[in-house]
Amino acid sequence: MSTTLLATSSRKVFITLGGGRGVTNAVFRWRFVSVPRRSIIDLSYSTHFMDFKGSSIPSSMKKLVVTKLSQNFREAVSLQIVPVPTPGDGDLLVRNRFVGINASDINYTAGRYDASLKPPFDAGFEGIGEVVGLGLSASARFTVGDTVAYFGGGAFAEYTVVPAKTVVPVPSVKPQFLTLLVSGATAYIALKRLGDLAEGETVLVTAAAGGTGQFAVQFAKMAKCHVVGTCSSDEKSGFLKTIGCDRPINYKSEDLAGVLREEYPRGLDVIYESVGGSVFDLAVNCLAQKGRLIVIGFISGYQTASGLQPVRAGTLPVKLLQRSASVRGFFLPHFLPSDYGEALADTLRMCASGKLVCEVDIGEMTPEGRFVGVESIYRAIDHMYTGKNLGKVVVELAATVESEP
Numbered sequence: 405m406s407t408t409l410l411a412t413s414s415r416k417v418f419i420t421l422g423g424g425r426g427v428t429n430a431v432f433r434w435r436f437v438s439v440p441r442r443s444i445i446d447l448s449y450s451t452h453f454m455d456f457k458g459s460s461i462p463s464s465m466k467k468l469v470v471t472k473l474s475q476n477f478r479e480a481v482s483l484q485i486v487p488v489p490t491p492g493d494g495d496l497l498v499r500n501r502f503v504g505i506n507a508s509d510i511n512y513t514a515g516r517y518d519a520s521l522k523p524p525f526d527a528g529f530e531g532i533g534e535v536v537g538l539g540l541s542a543s544a545r546f547t548v549g550d551t552v553a554y555f556g557g558g559a560f561a562e563y564t565v566v567p568a569k570t571v572v573p574v575p576s577v578k579p580q581f582l583t584l585l586v587s588g589a590t591a592y593i594a595l596k597r598l599g600d601l602a603e604g605e606t607v608l609v610t611a612a613a614g615g616t617g618q619f620a621v622q623f624a625k626m627a628k629c630h631v632v633g634t635c636s637s638d639e640k641s642g643f644l645k646t647i648g649c650d651r652p653i654n655y656k657s658e659d660l661a662g663v664l665r666e667e668y669p670r671g672l673d674v675i676y677e678s679v680g681g682s683v684f685d686l687a688v689n690c691l692a693q694k695g696r697l698i699v700i701g702f703i704s705g706y707q708t709a710s711g712l713q714p715v716r717a718g719t720l721p722v723k724l725l726q727r728s729a730s731v732r733g734f735f736l737p738h739f740l741p742s743d744y745g746e747a748l749a750d751t752l753r754m755c756a757s758g759k760l761v762c763e764v765d766i767g768e769m770t771p772e773g774r775f776v777g778v779e780s781i782y783r784a785i786d787h788m789y790t791g792k793n794l795g796k797v798v799v800e801l802a803a804t805v806e807s808e809p
């Protein structure tokens with residue numbers, strides 16, 4: 405007697421009994437049989453779950469889980485060993501090769517993004533890696549071995565399930581491509597949609613040598629603007645020069661307010677502002693007539709309980725009115741998917757052709773060396789929050805593969 409699995413999308417499946425001797429007979433002999441639920445793609449079918457190098461997927465993996473809301477990443481997050489997740493029908497299972505560190509990782513662990521989100525929940529916003537498993541609908545566009553990047557939750561894990569419709573196909577798993585998903589897209593869209601850049605204008609970028617700052621510098625240069633960038637070391641100043649920044653200012657060795665006042669007496673036309681607090685106040689004071697200050701972030705406050713440093717909000721209306729200037733907020737998720745697709749396509753092309761420098765900091769210059777493995781994400785966050793990073797901070801994940809029994 406042969407048994408054929410015909411459909412698996414409900415808890416009941418059709419089973420044909422017998423050898424199918426004639427259609428009428430077969431139809432009459434069908435009956436519902438209750439069997440345990442199986443996914444369309446099942447981990448037991450190993451051929452569907454072989455990665456492109458032919459190594460099998462382990463049954464368990466490491467990931468970081470937010471177990472307590474806190475702006476202190478080490479307090480908020482714990483390392484857990486959990487089963488490798490199974491993709492749903494429209495999903496991909498991605499083996500993360502690199503994950504990106506963002507200043508807002510600690511806003512997320514502090515519960516500032518979604519007040520309804522209660523621990524435990526997964527951490528990490530972006531990853532790049534290979535597809536190692538996928539659901540049936542997802543297989544219409546993807547296959548095992550494809551290289552993809554994504555901006556989505558749960559990236560701080562060796563494997564992440566991602567909806568296929570949200571991923572970005574990439575030429576390879578180079579970490580440079582990962583820099584575009586959040587950092588590059590933020591600079592591209594914010595300057596394009598809110599900057600109103602015109603040739604010859606002056607643009608100030610704060611935290612200019614960091615993840616998103618490096619892109620703001622380059623896009624402002626591409627728009628033929630004069631670019632000023634702040635940073636905290638001579639090494640970062642040197643890097644900024646190499647990407648076209650006309651006037652890097654190391655605020656540790658030069659007086660930022662004094663330099664801006666003396667060298668830019670007319671003020672700045674556009675300010676891409678990421679630091680907040682007293683730097684935001686200074687930026688407001690430096691706006692030119694009809695100047696545009698884009699609020700990208702306020703990292704100086706993220707490690708505080710409120711997430712904010714005080715600013716001189718009381719005098720803001722008068723300062724803006726006196727110069728017909730404006731302050732504009734930007735938050736990347738509000739520009740998905742409309743502007744995002746164009747930004748990614750354009751920046752991926754520029755990155756692949758070498759027209760855009762996508763600097764990554766993988767911790768090679770730190771005393772403990774490269775950021776490798778989920779455990780090193782803690783170290784990578786500290787590296788960023790002590791202002792030591794040059795470029796986008798990324799962590800390499802070497803997924804563990806169980807040895808054959």
Ligand SMILES: NC(=O)c1ccc[n+]([C@@H]2O[C@H](COP(=O)([O-])OP(=O)(O)OC[C@H]3O[C@@H](n4cnc5c(N)ncnc54)[C@H](OP(=O)(O)O)[C@@H]3O)[C@@H](O)[C@H]2O)c1
Pocket residue numbers: 505506507508586587590611612613614615616617634635636637640678679699700701702703704705734735736737788789790791792793795796797
């Ligand atoms: N709005 C959005 O949708 C969006 C998207 C992505 C990023 N962002 C924002 O962009 C900013 C940069 O984020 P990122 O992920 O690209 O980080 P990053 O620039 O790679 O790293 C942060 C940098 O900020 C500078 N910094 C200045 N004051 C600091 C302080 N008190 N504590 C720590 N760092 C300080 C440091 O550079 P120096 O030491 O050289 O000053 C540090 O290297 C953040 O405000 C973030 O929230 C916003």
